[in-house]
Amino acid sequence: MASTVDFRTHVDQSCRYSEEFVNIYYDCMDKKRRNLTRLYLDKATLVWNGNAVSGQEALAEFFESLPSSEFQVLTSDCQPVHEQATQGQTTLLVLTCGLVKFEGNKQRYFNQNFLLTAQASPNNDQPVWKIASDCFRFQDWNS
Amino acid sequence: IGFDVGSCFGSDEIKALILRFLQYYSIYDSSDRQPLLDAYHDGASFSLTTPFSSQNPSSSLGEYHKDSRNLKRLKDPMRFRLLKHTRLNVVAFLNELPKTQHDIASFTVDVNTYTNTLLTFTVSGVFKEVVDGKSREPTMAFSRVFITVPAGNSLCIVNDHLFVRMATTEEIRKAFVAPAPTPSSSPVPTLTA
Numbered sequence: 001m002a003s004t005v006d007f008r009t010h011v012d013q014s015c016r017y018s019e020e021f022v023n024i025y026y027d028c029m030d031k032k033r034r035n036l037t038r039l040y041l042d043k044a045t046l047v048w049n050g051n052a053v054s055g056q057e058a059l060a061e062f063f064e065s066l067p068s069s070e071f072q073v074l075t076s077d078c079q080p081v082h083e084q085a086t087q088g089q090t091t092l093l094v095l096t097c098g099l100v101k102f103e104g105n106k107q108r109y110f111n112q113n114f115l116l117t118a119q120a121s122p123n124n125d126q127p128v129w130k131i132a133s134d135c136f137r138f139q140d141w142n143s
Numbered sequence: 144i145g146f147d148v149g150s151c152f153g154s155d156e157i158k159a160l161i162l163r164f165l166q167y168y169s170i171y172d173s174s175d176r177q178p179l180l181d182a183y184h185d186g187a188s189f190s191l192t193t194p195f196s197s198q199n200p201s202s203s204l205g206e207y208h209k210d211s212r213n214l215k216r217l218k219d220p221m222r223f224r225l226l227k228h229t230r231l232n233v234v235a236f237l238n239e240l241p242k243t244q245h246d247i248a249s250f251t252v253d254v255n256t257y258t259n260t261l262l263t264f265t266v267s268g269v270f271k272e273v274v275d276g277k278s279r280e281p282t283m284a285f286s287r288v289f290i291t292v293p294a295g296n297s298l299c300i301v302n303d304h305l306f307v308r309m310a311t312t313e314e315i316r317k318a319f320v321a322p323a324p325t326p327s328s329s330p331v332p333t334l335t336a
Contacts, residue, residue, distance in 0.1 A: 011223055015214055047253045047265075050151045074195050075213040079188045079226065082301035085261040085292050093290060095304050097194055109194075111286045111306055115256055115263060133256040135265050137286070140311055142149075142251075 010080050018078030018094045021116060021129055026071040036063050039131050041117070046134040049141050067103040074098040081115065090118040090127065109139040153254040161252055161264055164291070164298050168245045172273070176238045180230060184292065184301045189233040190226045191305040203272060203281055206241050207307045233303065242273040248321035249314075255288075262298060263290045269310050269318045282310040282318050 028036050037060045040046075046053045046062065053062045073096050081091040094114045101107040113135050118127035152158035170178050190212040193204050212225040227236045249268040256263040267286045271278040290302035310318065 007228060008223060011226055012219070015222055019214055045256065047151050047255060050149055050251070050253060052151055052153070073215065075192045075211070076215055077190055077192045077212050077304065078214060079190060079302050079304060081290055082184060082186050082188070082292075084184065084186075085290055085301050087260055093288065093302055093304065095192065095288065095306065097192065097306060097308075111267075113255070113265060113288050113304070115290075133263065135253050135255045135288075137251075137253070137265075137267065139284070139286075139308070140313065142313075142317075 014078050014080045014092050017116075017127075017129060018076065018092060021092075021094060021114075022073055022076050022096060025114075026073055030069050030071055033063055033066075033068075040134070041130045041132050044131050044133060046136070048136050049138060067105065069103070070101045072099045086117070091132070092116045092129070110136060111139060112136045150250075150252045151254060152252060153257055157254055157257060157262065160262070160298065161254070164289075165247070165250070165252075165266070168247065171237070172242075172244050172270075174242065177234065179237060180234050182300050183230040183233055183303075184299050185230050186228070187230050187233050187301055187303065188226060188228050189236065189303045189305070191307065193306070194308050202309070203241075203283060204307065204309060210236075243270045244273050244278045245270040246319050246321070249318055259293075261290060261292060263288065265289075269314050271319070282315045284308050284310040284314055 025039060028039065037056050040056065040059055042056055043054070044059065046059060048062070053059055075097045077095045079093045081093050083089075085091075092115070094116055096112045098110060099107055100110050115132045116129040117132050119130050121128045152161065167179070167182055170176060170182075191207060191210055192213055193208045193211040195211075195213055195216060210225055212222065214222065217225070227233045246269050251267045253265045254262070255265060265286060265288050267284070269282050269284050271280070271282055273279070284307070286306040288302070288304045289300055291298035291300050293299075
């Protein structure tokens, strides 16, 4: 349980998990888009420039509709989410900012944040992280 | 990818809750942020990030840049030091950040997650720094994620992340243009274009 681990250890672990996740997520987004929904919980929600997309099927359809991408992450940060908010379920808030070029579009800056929850993994002592929610916006979305 | 819309609240009930919560900014923009203690959970966390660039560190972002917790650039012990933890540390830190004036009319809110125990939302918009009671250029833009838990009929912040950058030309053009209250003393008839 997170509460019995000291906060510093918890923060250190969170940073490592977060960095791993960020690498996997954008690599998948750019190169293995078909596998991307595997990173999401069944009932996950994505809010993309103010549009909500929920559930595996809708997410798959949405990602299919996006042109191919080249993401470049410039900053990332991460916080362990307080357990009172998650009923003890280990959860991380992961935040990124960077540049993205969608094919046929100009390169734009974006901000994105994720809530990741730890899923127990039967044959591994490391948890498997799944996206519970994802919020994406272009920085210049309203210009 | 072009279908951009404004705020995404989820429901009217959540919208009302968040709009009430956004009074947070009337305290955040005041000369003393200490009363924000009431808005945070004892075990709250806060961190901020600025875009990484080689730009002149003497720009207004400099005040934020020195505390930017960018995991792509930082190693321990800075990673740990820049994550503010517990209510007192968070509010003490916020109180040290430059005084601000936010343009509430510029705000966009995205609700990320809503359960019985948590409400997570992202607020974006623009603000200016305030020095000696006067707002000054340049305009800056922010994106802030609040993770909150229910507290009576309001919200209590458990996680808070602030991203700050310079505003774009377009954002500066649109900023702080919401109509000011009509002066009632003026007898001059107004012409509409």
